[in-house]
Amino acid sequence: MIDFSLTDEQKELQKLAKEFAAKEIRPHAEEHDKHGKFPMEIAKKAFEVGLMNLNIPQEYNGTGLKVLDEVIIAEELSWGCSGISTAFAVNHLATAPVIISGNEEQKKKYLDMMTKELTFASYAVTEPQAGSDVAGIQSTAKLIGNEYILNGSKQWITGASVAKWFYVLAKTDPSKGHKGMSAFIVDADTPGIKVGKKEDMMGQRASATHAVTFEEVKVPKANLLGQEGDGFKIAMKAFDHTRPGIASNAIGVARAAMEHAIEYSKTRTSFGVPIAMHQGINFIISDMACEIEASRLLAWQAAWAIDNKIRNTKLAAFAKRFAADTVMKVTTDAVQVFGGYGYSNEYPVAKLMRDAKIFQIYEGTSQVQRLIIAKEIFLR
Numbered sequence: 001m002i003d004f005s006l007t008d009e010q011k012e013l014q015k016l017a018k019e020f021a022a023k024e025i026r027p028h029a030e031e032h033d034k035h036g037k038f039p040m041e042i043a044k045k046a047f048e049v050g051l052m053n054l055n056i057p058q059e060y061n062g063t064g065l066k067v068l069d070e071v072i073i074a075e076e077l078s079w080g081c082s083g084i085s086t087a088f089a090v091n092h093l094a095t096a097p098v099i100i101s102g103n104e105e106q107k108k109k110y111l112d113m114m115t116k117e118l119t120f121a122s123y124a125v126t127e128p129q130a131g132s133d134v135a136g137i138q139s140t141a142k143l144i145g146n147e148y149i150l151n152g153s154k155q156w157i158t159g160a161s162v163a164k165w166f167y168v169l170a171k172t173d174p175s176k177g178h179k180g181m182s183a184f185i186v187d188a189d190t191p192g193i194k195v196g197k198k199e200d201m202m203g204q205r206a207s208a209t210h211a212v213t214f215e216e217v218k219v220p221k222a223n224l225l226g227q228e229g230d231g232f233k234i235a236m237k238a239f240d241h242t243r244p245g246i247a248s249n250a251i252g253v254a255r256a257a258m259e260h261a262i263e264y265s266k267t268r269t270s271f272g273v274p275i276a277m278h279q280g281i282n283f284i285i286s287d288m289a290c291e292i293e294a295s296r297l298l299a300w301q302a303a304w305a306i307d308n309k310i311r312n313t314k315l316a317a318f319a320k321r322f323a324a325d326t327v328m329k330v331t332t333d334a335v336q337v338f339g340g341y342g343y344s345n346e347y348p349v350a351k352l353m354r355d356a357k358i359f360q361i362y363e364g365t366s367q368v369q370r371l372i373i374a375k376e377i378f379l380r
């Protein structure tokens with residue numbers, strides 16, 4: 001049976017997130033965007049009301065929510081501001097590999113930590129020379145006695161300056177390509193770690209993104225996730241859990257842009273009528289509504305599948321690809337509906353268009369999603 005209705009609990013969560021976004025996020029979005037200000041105060045409030053670390057199981061004092069619950073919340077928070085919501089939702093990406101592959105001791109230490117007090121963690125995979133081509137990373141980890149010695153440079157690491165620990169991918173056997181990659185939990189205060197300056201980004205400017213270097217960093221053997229050689233598999237599996245949420249963040253931004261476009265089109269007049277009366281404008285808005293709805297169905301389906309232990313790699317790539325391309329189109333069209341005013345930073349849609357672009361880039365570009373989909377079609 002197919003049922004698209006939300007449970008009472010899901011409706012409550014959606015309401016909580018919606019109200020939080022309207023009261024605590026949206027009113028501060030412009031200021032955080034303008035000054036590239038990290039939303040620490042907002043994160044504190046989100047933590048207090050239970051809107052952070054939604055993916056952590058109850059055994060580790062988490063909410064025990066399902067991915068479907070997470071995506072419902074993600075859409076609302078990003079509707080408020082995706083730069084602000086990304087600043088605290090990045091914890092999902094860092095903790096997903098630990099939830100998937102950590103042993104009991106690792107989970108107790110690193111997941112419990114996230115729920116006790118406001119704590120951030122980062123996912124450190126991308127390198128200056130390798131983003132889409134994850135197997136092309138050059139960081140190495142060499143086992144000497146009971147410690148791995150980690151060396152390498154990471155690039156574009158969201159939340160690095162506030163992270164208490166990093167999920168790091170490095171090569172333990174460079175001769176084996178992606179099968180020689182291993183995953184580690186690395187405490188951020190370990191000597192040899194340097195976090196670079198905050199990147200000056202086009203959009204999602206509230207979120208802090210940095211380069212990170214690891215020089216002769218000693219990582220206890222106990223912090224290896226899974227077995228040596230499991231790193232690539234763990235990193236990719238994590239995306240099956242997180243991509244539906246990224247898709248929903250994109251949907252939240254697209255919905256915000258559409259709502260602004262609808263309101264504006266009712267009040268702006270041209271040729272004696274509100275521009276909403278022109279078929280050229282209401283076709284744009286019809287397409288926005290239709291593509292947002294389709295994106296949401298894909299995101300919910302991908303989330304539902306993983307919650308029901310159904311392999312969702314293709315569905316998660318569908319959702320991420322479609323929602324990312326949709327938010328770019330919808331926000332660009334929202335600027336179009338606003339005409340010249342859309343191009344001004346005094347109106348909200350310019351920021352939304354800048355924020356939208358990253359969805360086609362991080363957690364796998366739109367091209368990479370297409371590669372995944374094609375691989376699923378032709379090679380499975």
Ligand SMILES: Cc1cc2nc3c(=O)[nH]c(=O)nc-3n(C[C@H](O)[C@H](O)[C@H](O)COP(=O)(O)OP(=O)(O)OC[C@H]3O[C@@H](n4cnc5c(N)ncnc54)[C@H](O)[C@@H]3O)c2cc1C
Nearest residue numbers: 123124125126130131132156157158361362363364365367
């Ligand atoms: C704001 C921001 C936050 C980020 N946060 C994180 C983070 O927290 N942790 C982390 O590890 N990384 C993070 N990233 C990195 C992000 O995941 C990478 O930028 C992304 O995967 C693309 O890698 P790249 O930048 O090296 O581009 P490249 O891999 O060099 O790609 C360049 C272009 O070529 C295309 N391309 C590459 N290979 C192919 C192919 N085979 N076929 C077709 N087209 C191809 C790409 O789609 C892209 O358009 C972040 C990036 C940004 C900008």
